[in-house]
Amino acid sequence: MATILNVSGVTKTYEGGHKALKDVDLQIETGEILALLGPNGAGKTTLISVICGITTISDGTITVGGHDHAKDYRAARELIGLVPQEINLEPFETVMDTVRFSRGLFGRPRNDALIEDILKTLSLHDKKDSRIRTLSGGMKRRVLIAKALCHEPRILFLDEPTAGVDVELRKDMWDIVARLKDTGVTIILTTHYIEEAEAMADRIGVISKGEILLVEEKDALIKRLGRKELIIECDPPVDTIPDALSDYPLTLSPDGGLIYSYDTHAGSTGITALLADLRKAGLHMVDLSTRQSSLEDIFVDLVKEDAA
Amino acid sequence: MNWHAIAAIYRFEMARTFRTLLQSIVSPVLSTSLYFIVFGAAIGSRIDQVEGVGYGAFIVPGLIMLTVLTQSTTNASFGIYFPKFIGTIYEHLSAPISFYEIVIGYVGAAATKALMIGLIILGTAHFFVDLTILHPVWMAIFLVLTCISFALLGFIIGIWAQNFEQLQLVPLLVITPLVFLGGSFYSISMLPPVWQTVTLFNPVVYLISGFRWAFFGMADVSIGWSILAIVVFMGVCLATIRWIFHTGYRLRS
Numbered sequence: 128m129a130t131i132l133n134v135s136g137v138t139k140t141y142e143g144g145h146k147a148l149k150d151v152d153l154q155i156e157t158g159e160i161l162a163l164l165g166p167n168g169a170g171k172t173t174l175i176s177v178i179c180g181i182t183t184i185s186d187g188t189i190t191v192g193g194h195d196h197a198k199d200y201r202a203a204r205e206l207i208g209l210v211p212q213e214i215n216l217e218p219f220e221t222v223m224d225t226v227r228f229s230r231g232l233f234g235r236p237r238n239d240a241l242i243e244d245i246l247k248t249l250s251l252h253d254k255k256d257s258r259i260r261t262l263s264g265g266m267k268r269r270v271l272i273a274k275a276l277c278h279e280p281r282i283l284f285l286d287e288p289t290a291g292v293d294v295e296l297r298k299d300m301w302d303i304v305a306r307l308k309d310t311g312v313t314i315i316l317t318t319h320y321i322e323e324a325e326a327m328a329d330r331i332g333v334i335s336k337g338e339i340l341l342v343e344e345k346d347a348l349i350k351r352l353g354r355k356e357l358i359i360e361c362d363p364p365v366d367t368i369p370d371a372l373s374d375y376p377l378t379l380s381p382d383g384g385l386i387y388s389y390d391t392h393a394g395s396t397g398i399t400a401l402l403a404d405l406r407k408a409g410l411h412m413v414d415l416s417t418r419q420s421s422l423e424d425i426f427v428d429l430v431k432e433d434a435a
Numbered sequence: 436m437n438w439h440a441i442a443a444i445y446r447f448e449m450a451r452t453f454r455t456l457l458q459s460i461v462s463p464v465l466s467t468s469l470y471f472i473v474f475g476a477a478i479g480s481r482i483d484q485v486e487g488v489g490y491g492a493f494i495v496p497g498l499i500m501l502t503v504l505t506q507s508t509t510n511a512s513f514g515i516y517f518p519k520f521i522g523t524i525y526e527h528l529s530a531p532i533s534f535y536e537i538v539i540g541y542v543g544a545a546a547t548k549a550l551m552i553g554l555i556i557l558g559t560a561h562f563f564v565d566l567t568i569l570h571p572v573w574m575a576i577f578l579v580l581t582c583i584s585f586a587l588l589g590f591i592i593g594i595w596a597q598n599f600e601q602l603q604l605v606p607l608l609v610i611t612p613l614v615f616l617g618g619s620f621y622s623i624s625m626l627p628p629v630w631q632t633v634t635l636f637n638p639v640v641y642l643i644s645g646f647r648w649a650f651f652g653m654a655d656v657s658i659g660w661s662i663l664a665i666v667v668f669m670g671v672c673l674a675t676i677r678w679i680f681h682t683g684y685r686l687r688s
């Protein structure tokens with residue numbers, strides 16, 4: 128796959144002297160969904176802002192579709208659509224007018240049929256003549272998406288698209304993103320909800336204090352960093368861990384079983400030996416199951432390590 | 436040139452004007468009519484002609500200038516300040532447009548609106564006084580140049596302003612006094628000699644004088660100075676805008 132966005136050695140120091148981005152490198156492949164995960168203040172919005180040209184960079188280079196984002200800003204920006212974190216909209220305009228404005232601003236001739244199609248896919252079509260101030264928060268966010276999509280961008284940035292929206296709308300948003308991906312749009316979204324990254328992304332980047340800690344395939348990341356738990360159900364249930372098994376990292380489960388935690392990428396998991404020793408200790412196993420640790424655990428570990 | 440972007444901004448701004456017709460157009464026309472009634476008819480009937488022109492007619496160019504200067508400045512400043520204030524400026528900054536296209540869109544719309552109001556006031560004036568315009572082409576040139584250059588000034592104010600107070604401060608504290616003291620309602624020659632000299636430092640004097648010359652063929656300062664004044668003023672505004680563009684002043688952090 129071809130790289131559509133290349134961020135290389137980008138540093139951003141704000142006027143007050145705060146270093147919001149430190150030597151950031153990031154390559155985005157055409158057609159993928161990258162979730163940028165990081166706590167508040169990590170620099171997610173700043174990274175998006177420098178790519179889109181809203182904020183200046185202090186050092187480094189950015190190319191979009193091969194175009195330098197400063198020297199060749201017109202060609203670069205035509206490819207980008209941005210859904211900002213804040214809901215910034217003209218309250219007195221109608222939905223249709225404000226989306227038309229965005230399309231014009233990006234240098235495209237008027238095309239109301241296309242805009243109406245976009246509004247339909249966002250379930251906004253019946254609101255097209257409504258004034259923006261009469262819309263609900265979720266509707267307003269859809270208007271922002273329509274504005275970002277109306278010039279047919281190849282890359283879409285979604286800055287915390289589901290922050291402060293209700294559960295139903297969040298699921299809707301996931302559907303919208305999935306459909307956009309099907310049309311070949313490359314999507315970069317930021318979030319601090321791990322489940323969101325897990326549900327939507329192909330790759331996950333973790334950013335903390337202005338540094339990209341890692342970027343990796345979601346599945347590989349979970350596998351590589353993930354710990355697994357083996358849950359052993361016993362009959363009769365146990366209430367203490369037998370002395371014979373004290374060498375194993377075991378904990379008791381609430382319903383009288385045992386939980387064995389192991390590293391999937393360690394050389395040996397120790398499961399074979401454990402099972403043999405369980406039988407020797409006279410425990411009767413009725414069921415075995417494993418559980419993958421979630422991205423949440425990985426994320427907490429990473430940021431903790433980084434802080435240390 | 437991204438013509439679609441310029442057109443989008445221009446149309447958006449003009450739509451705002453027509454949506455707020457009452458406040459945008461009716462109110463300046465109403466207040467100017469009041470000036471005609473108070474100064475032209477009531478007070479003017481007691482004032483003799485000024486250099487051969489009836490007082491009612493004499494104040495027409497000054498009144499048009501008063502409104503056009505204020506309107507083009509406030510329209511352009513509000514036009515660019517509003518997206519900054521509500522945050523929609525992110526779109527302008529991330530769009531494939533140069534700063535100059537943004538300027539053309541906002542300044543063009545503000546100047547158009549001011550020009551429209553100027554013409555409406557000129558039309559209204561016909562109801563109150565007899566007017567013959569001696570140099571209509573020069574009148575049009577002066578009017579258009581004034582609309583554009585003060586819209587440029589307004590744009591700069593809108594970029595500079597960080598709150599609504601600052602936005603209203605310049606028109607209120609600078610432009611209105613300059614216009615009132617710039618000979619809207621009197622000829623400079625009616626002032627004591629010392630004030631005549633002081634007045635020559637007021638740039639608006641040159642505009643109103645030139646504009647009045649286009650109407651009646653009489654001027655406080657020579658028409659050449661008037662043209663020079665407006666060209667210099669416009670040049671200063673353009674240079675400032677160029678500087679804003681290169682430094683990103685108050686636009687990009």
Ligand SMILES: Nc1ncnc2c1ncn2[C@@H]1O[C@H](COP(=O)(O)OP(=O)(O)O)[C@@H](O)[C@H]1O
Pocket residue numbers: 141142143145147165166167168169170171172173174688
């Ligand atoms: N305009 C600004 N001026 C100075 N500091 C800023 C500005 N915008 C953001 N910051 C700082 O930069 C850091 C990163 O902010 P941001 O990119 O908004 O983080 P995130 O989107 O990950 O929450 C924060 O510490 C924030 O306070």
Ligand SMILES: [Mg+2]
Pocket residue numbers: 171172173212286287
């Ligand atoms: Mg943010």
